[in-house]
Amino acid sequence: MKNCNGFMLIEVMIGMFIISVIISVIFPAIYFVQIERVTLKEEKAAEHILQRLTFESLKNTGHLEEKVVYKNNVTYTVIYGQKLTHSELCLQWEGRSGRLYERCSYF
Incomplete structure (x- = not known):
């Protein structure tokens, strides 16, 4: 029999199996990283909205109401609360990962 320089079928199948496992x-790891990147962008947008609303509430001493803010295809719910010693302004939203998030500012 002559010396063949090609691959046998079993060698090709093993190589394809190894590549498919990898x-x-x-x-899934790449998908998870992508979802977390989007979540970080949502959190950054929420902090920006929260800073702007906190500044507006400090400038206007009147009572703030709950409202909804839309930014970058995300719906943020603004919740204002008055405590005895401080006021709080919170944003709540559902991230792309399906989890609920909340960021608050106290003043």
Whole structure:
């Protein structure tokens, strides 16, 4: 029999199996990283909105009401609360990951 320089079918199948296992492990990790990047952008937008609303509430001493803010396809709910010693202004939203988030500012 002559010396063949090609691959046998079993070698190709083993190589394809190894590549498919690597891809099946890496793809969910890449997807998770992408979702977390979007979540960080949502949190940054929420902090920006919260700073702006806190500044407006300090400038206007009147009572603030609950309202809804839309930014970057995310719905943020603004909640204002008055305590004995301080006031609080909170933002709540549902992130792309499906989890509920809340950021508050106290003044």
